[in-house]
Amino acid sequence: MQDLATLGQRMRHFRSAAGLTLDALGADVGIAGSQLSLMENGKREPRLSLLTAIAQRLGVPLADLLDERPPSRRAELEIELDRAQSSPAYAELGLPVVRAAKTMSDETLEAIVGLHRELARRATEAIATPEEARRANTELRQMMRERDHFFPELDALAEAQLAAAGHNTGALTHRTVSLMADNLGLQLVHVNDLPHSARSVTDLANGRIYLPPASIPGGHGLRAMALQAMAHRVLGHRAPTSYADFLKQRLEINYYAAACLMPLSQSVAFLQQAKNDRNIAVEDFRDAFGVTHESAALRFLNLATVHLDIPVHFLRVGDDGAVYKAYENDGLRLPLDVTGSTEGQPVCRYWAARTAFARTNRTTEFYQYTDTPEGTFFESSQTGTGTHDEFSITVGVPFAHAKWFRGRETTLRETSRCPDANCCKKPPAALAEHWSGRAWSSAKVHAHIFAPLPSGRFPGVDDRELLEFLESHAATA
Structure with a gap:
């Protein structure tokens, strides 16, 4: 069924063209006129059998009622006005709802709808600050x-x-x-x-x-x-x-x-078997469905807790230690800024997400136990190379669940005391004293950290470039 507002407008259009009142049409098809009014106003969805009866009484094909286009320019404007005034943005203004009565001229309706469009345009093009995004x-x-x-x-x-x-x-x-x-x-x-x-x-x-x-x-x-x-x-x-x-x-x-690339039923069956074999490995999951390591790790995050009873955390970390993505429900304390955001924050140097960069053989997963103030976690990391830098993908679980995973026999173990600054953020006191006042460095700063998020109808997409692209290809469609 198409949009109910459009359907209602088409019902009203053909009823008016047939010279019938709501009560007259309702009597002919066995329904109260008040119920038909709700349907014409897009407030109630009619059954297909009722629509068939209405179409027959009005002498029009059912397909004409179900057409997705408004029946007239006036109807199109009324639908747009109703949607605009139903939006959360309009509700926040606390202004009354204006009904498009029959006595309202088309010019007035055009003006009101035009104002709503401009309000919507300004709202969608408002530049989102980095703070809002975080x-x-x-x-x-x-x-x-x-x-x-x-x-x-x-x-x-x-x-x-x-x-x-x-x-x-x-x-x-x-x-x-x-x-x-x-x-x-x-x-x-x-x-x-x-x-x-x-x-x-x-x-x-x-x-x-x-x-x-x-x-x-x-x-x-x-x-x-x-x-x-x-x-x-x-x-x-x-x-x-x-x-x-x-x-x-x-x-x-x-x-x-x-969910399409790694369907639920197939994925759960694969992972459950791996758990039964005590041989869960993201790299196996990745290869079984022909996806990237990051996609497999994120899909494991989706399914692990509900379907395998395993709490888990996921990290994508750059080679500079900054968090790109981070999710957890296993108690790991993620690094956070004052707004509660973790993106861009450095992870502890002793987490597997950082130590994995130090190994020479990066073709397979890297396994490590990490002791933290919140407990011990078993972590599996895989490094990769992006367009501009390297990154690591890490899946970790509490120590009690390490028994289900490949690599649990690793002897590698690190201790993290973060967020204690003395863990890995501050240099040793002797080293700091030795170099005090004797060195200077210029930071590598990415220009985008000073820029607001791109404006436009779709955040980050250049509106003009997008529309010019569509226009150039429309001729060949």
Whole structure:
């Protein structure tokens, strides 16, 4: 069923054209006129059998009632006004709701809707400060912790889409991803001129998802990007109205893509068997589904607590020790700033996320026990190389759960006393005294830390570049 407001407007349009009152039409189809009024105002969803009867009485095809387009320019404006005044942003203003009465002229309605559009444009283009972004991310991380990082509703959607495409076992292929797009009325198109600020672009008008060139057959990245773009459609996302909304949408599309690449039933069966064998290893999970180590580690985070009864923490840390991503529900104390944010904060030098960089053989996972003020944790880390620097991916669990994991026999053990500054942040007193006043250094500062977050309809995406890209490709659609 399409949008109820549009459906209601089409019902009213055809009823008026037939010269029938609400009560007259209601009597003919066996329903009260007041109930029909609720349906025409988009407040109640009619049954398909009732719609069929209404269409027959009005002498129009059922498809005309179900058309997703507003029946007139006036109806389109009334729908837009209703949506604008139903938004949280308008509610916060404390202003009364203006109804588009029959006596209101089209010019007045155009003006009111135009004002709402401008308010929405200014709100969505407002520059999000780094403080706002950190606060929103902190709230999102807390929400994930409360749910043990598991979102069954997204898993259910993913499994339904996979089943519709005929996928039931093994690694997800590019062909199946294309079939999933076809089922949504979308076509995957690889281009060389994507906007530099966009990972993918979806042309809703022409049913196309534009992706980078398919230069790596079988690569995880392109499958994930396509699935993430499709997820916006599957989940019914609208343009984000705040940075918090943007982050929530990003979480949902990433989770959905992972749930498609590593389906719930197959993943739980694989991990449960590994637990029974006392041989859980993220690298095995990664290889079984043909994904990146980070994707496998994050998916393990989603499933470990609810399905394996294992509390867990996840870290992605740069080679400078700064946190890129961090999640936990196992009691590990993450480094936090005064706002409660962990992104950008340095982790202890003795955690596996840092010590893993020191080893020479990086082809397999690195295992270590770490004693902390919150207890002892078993950690498994894998290092990798990004576009500009190296990073480590770490999955850790409390000592009591180490028995389920490969590498538990390691003799490597470190002690961390962080957040005690004397643990690893302060230099030894003798060394500090020796070099006091005898050295100077210039910091390596990334310019982006001074810049506000990019403005635009979609945070971080250049609006002009995006629209010019869409226009240039629309001619070939």
